[in-house]
Amino acid sequence: MSARRGLWQLAQRAFASHAGRPGEAVPAISNAHRLAPGSSVIQVPQRLLMGPGPANADPRILAAQSLPLLGHMHPPFLKIMDEISEGLRYTLQTDSKYTLMVSGTGHAGMEAAIANLLEPGEKIIGIWGTRVADLAARYGGDVIELKADAGRSFSLEELTTALETHKPALLFLCQGESSTGVHQSLAGLGDVCKRTGTLLLVDTVCSLGGVPFFFDKWGVDCMYSGSQKCLSAPPGGAPFALSERALEKLKGRKTKPATFNLDMNLIGDYWGWFNSRSYHHTGMVSMCYALREALSIVQEEGLDNMWSRHLEMHEMLWHGLKKLGLEPFVERDADRQDPTPARTPLTRAGAGVTFCSRAPGAGVDWAAVVKNAMDKYYLEIAGGLGPTAGKVWRIGLMGYNARPQNVELVIDAFRDGLQKQGKL
Numbered sequence: 001m002s003a004r005r006g007l008w009q010l011a012q013r014a015f016a017s018h019a020g021r022p023g024e025a026v027p028a029i030s031n032a033h034r035l036a037p038g039s040s041v042i043q044v045p046q047r048l049l050m051g052p053g054p055a056n057a058d059p060r061i062l063a064a065q066s067l068p069l070l071g072h073m074h075p076p077f078l079k080i081m082d083e084i085s086e087g088l089r090y091t092l093q094t095d096s097k098y099t100l101m102v103s104g105t106g107h108a109g110m111e112a113a114i115a116n117l118l119e120p121g122e123k124i125i126g127i128w129g130t131r132v133a134d135l136a137a138r139y140g141g142d143v144i145e146l147k148a149d150a151g152r153s154f155s156l157e158e159l160t161t162a163l164e165t166h167k168p169a170l171l172f173l174c175q176g177e178s179s180t181g182v183h184q185s186l187a188g189l190g191d192v193c194k195r196t197g198t199l200l201l202v203d204t205v206c207s208l209g210g211v212p213f214f215f216d217k218w219g220v221d222c223m224y225s226g227s228q229k230c231l232s233a234p235p236g237g238a239p240f241a242l243s244e245r246a247l248e249k250l251k252g253r254k255t256k257p258a259t260f261n262l263d264m265n266l267i268g269d270y271w272g273w274f275n276s277r278s279y280h281h282t283g284m285v286s287m288c289y290a291l292r293e294a295l296s297i298v299q300e301e302g303l304d305n306m307w308s309r310h311l312e313m314h315e316m317l318w319h320g321l322k323k324l325g326l327e328p329f330v331e332r333d334a335d336r337q338d339p340t341p342a343r344t345p346l347t348r349a350g351a352g353v354t355f356c357s358r359a360p361g362a363g364v365d366w367a368a369v370v371k372n373a374m375d376k377y378y379l380e381i382a383g384g385l386g387p388t389a390g391k392v393w394r395i396g397l398m399g400y401n402a403r404p405q406n407v408e409l410v411i412d413a414f415r416d417g418l419q420k421q422g423k424l
């Protein structure tokens with residue numbers, strides 16, 4: 001066969017594969033939605049993310065995420081999954097066997113908690129916004145909402161009364177409320193929940209790693225979190241944990257959880273909770289590398305150091321903002337991170353990781369301050385959300401970002417933004 005004839009045959013084969021199967025007519029390819037020449041490489045500007053999340057990821061975590069892929073059932077990958085479960089035990093301060101990373105953001109953790117721990121018709125007392133109430137109703141829960149004024153947390157007495165009155169299957173609390181900056185204290189609740197036959201479910205999406213949290217000592221039964229706030233990883237993985245009591249509830253269900261994707265019987269089995277490993281879905285390999293690295297950074301720094309660093313940055317921020325005439329949205333010390341120096345970070349009554357600030361006086365254009373921060377400083381701060389829309393700015397001091405130079409920049413951006421409006 002001549003070389004020319006060989007090439008002709010190759011071309012014919014290539015054409016044949018484009019033309020599809022014999023007898024299958026293939027139309028011409030349209031380029032209407034094809035990348036324009038010159039724009040095929042992704043462009044990402046540098047931003048400092050000091051809003052309620054995501055926060056900037058630690059470069060070491062981003063590097064971990066770019067390591068080669070492994071198969072989701074390969075032994076070296078299973079070892080990384082085990083390291084995540086163990087790293088979570090330290091981070092959550094628990095000996096529970098039942099820790100893992102849910103494939104998805106904080107909301108997936110929220111849905112996993114509700115879908116697995118609540119059976120249709122059971123009561124849930126929920127507090128954080130309307131999301132959980134909506135989710136619980138979708139799974140057939142009987143939702144009892146406790147309402148407080150925005151900017152206030154619930155006292156142990158108020159929660160005890162609600163628990164004793166309703167004896168719900170589940171109590172949902174959010175430790176750090178990112179729409180208002182409220183910190184919900186958890187100490188003492190576990191005992192009351194045990195008395196009323198209630199499982200205690202806690203959202204720590206924006207607080208885990210930033211403020212004290214003790215899964216076992218505080219009697220928490222289920223906790224979910226997020227990777228992109230104080231843990232400094234990209235969004236996409238939700239730390240998740242169940243207590244022995246919560247696992248019994250799951251095992252004793254009369255009905256299967258209505259979700260296959262978030263059925264913790266199946267996902268727990270993939271993560272080795274029941275001493276075997278079976279495939280449920282392809283684990284988020286790169287996201288697991290990221291969380292594995294994020295948790296080892298937490299362990300290297302130590303929880304006590306991490307908590308005091310967040311507290312220090314919080315105090316530094318408030319010191320600077322007060323000089324500009326700004327006030328915290330959350331009025332009572334007990335409802336937010338408490339700067340009282342007499343208390344150690346471990347015993348302070350209130351803490352929060354996302355802080356909100358009231359605008360000084362009337363007539364301040366909050367959106368112009370946000371825009372100026374972005375345009376001039378490449379800095380993200382956020383406006384309010386839900387009950388705080390139009391009333392506050394939200395500033396996050398989370399994880400890798402909770403460092404003095406960033407706090408200084410936030411204060412500078414506020415000073416500049418307010419000066420431009422003649423408010424200083």
Ligand SMILES: *Cc1c(COP(=O)(O)O)cnc(C)c1O
Nearest residue numbers: 053105106107176178205206226
């Ligand atoms: C950010 C946040 C969430 C939502 O998490 P996603 O990762 O966006 O799904 C839930 N709860 C709190 C308290 C948060 O701050």
